[in-house]
Amino acid sequence: MKTIIYKNTKISFTDEGKGTAVVFLHGFLENKTMWNAFIPKLSKKHRIITIDLLGHGETECLGYVHSMEDQADMVHAVLNQLKIRKVVLIGHSLGGYVALAFAELYPDNVKGIVLQNSTSRADSDVRKINRDRAIKAVKQNYSNFVRLSIANLFSEDNREKLAEEIEKVKLEALKTPLQGIVASLEGMKTRKDREVLLHFAPYPIQLVLGKKDSVLIYEETIDQIEGTKVELTTFPDGHMSHIENEMELMKVFVDFLKKV
Numbered sequence: 001m002k003t004i005i006y007k008n009t010k011i012s013f014t015d016e017g018k019g020t021a022v023v024f025l026h027g028f029l030e031n032k033t034m035w036n037a038f039i040p041k042l043s044k045k046h047r048i049i050t051i052d053l054l055g056h057g058e059t060e061c062l063g064y065v066h067s068m069e070d071q072a073d074m075v076h077a078v079l080n081q082l083k084i085r086k087v088v089l090i091g092h093s094l095g096g097y098v099a100l101a102f103a104e105l106y107p108d109n110v111k112g113i114v115l116q117n118s119t120s121r122a123d124s125d126v127r128k129i130n131r132d133r134a135i136k137a138v139k140q141n142y143s144n145f146v147r148l149s150i151a152n153l154f155s156e157d158n159r160e161k162l163a164e165e166i167e168k169v170k171l172e173a174l175k176t177p178l179q180g181i182v183a184s185l186e187g188m189k190t191r192k193d194r195e196v197l198l199h200f201a202p203y204p205i206q207l208v209l210g211k212k213d214s215v216l217i218y219e220e221t222i223d224q225i226e227g228t229k230v231e232l233t234t235f236p237d238g239h240m241s242h243i244e245n246e247m248e249l250m251k252v253f254v255d256f257l258k259k260v
Contacts, residue, residue: 022047029056053095072105094188096117097119119224145181207222
């Protein structure tokens with residue numbers, strides 16, 4: 001594990017392997033350890049960097065709101081420190097929103113993007129209301145909020161089958177400080193729509209979705225890639241493709257990295 005100080009805030013990341021730089025960005029209530037199963041194989045041919053986003057894992061909070069732009073600027077600071085210019089970004093959910101913000105702010109630094117269980121669109125009005133409810137709920141009962149949030153990310157068929165893995169994800173999620181959770185919810189609620197990137201990006205983009213994702217309604221999410229060159233991979237499960245469809249997702253990553 002490595003750290004840098006960015007705006008008086010400790011940022012934690014890992015850096016393994018040589019080759020094309022690939023930056024993995026975790027989702028909400030997750031941290032860089034979610035990618036552990038993928039690093040050994042992928043770092044044989046690539047330089048794999050995993051970063052704890054602001055207010056998650058071992059990275060400290062920067063403020064009351066962590067906007068997607070704040071997160072992207074932080075990722076850029078880590079890459080500057082490592083003297084890396086061009087990267088492939090792979091983002092799960094929130095990590096995908098950060099990847100798109102990075103691509104908008106630093107277009108010359110991007111070689112390709114994988115959006116895993118993520119979307120380029122801003123929150124709908126209903127989602128914004130739900131974010132506000134979530135902020136209230138987590139302030140009232142932190143542990144209950146975290147546990148329920150995690151269980152809902154898996155498809156119903158998998159909740160029993162993957163009980164052990166789900167418990168591990170919950171334990172990691174419970175390391176996320178309250179301030180980090182609130183700052184992310186505020187940041188996601190106010191994020192920009194970046195669908196235009198899917199239409200005009202000069203690099204390859206891959207979208208990975210789960211048919212039974214309870215966070216992103218499948219039909220509404222595939223809508224945004226109509227008329228684009230974005231490649232779609234669909235899995236039959238929920239929001240946690242890196243656990244529910246681990247082997248298949250590894251293949252998606254390997255194939256994508258051959259293209260870039």
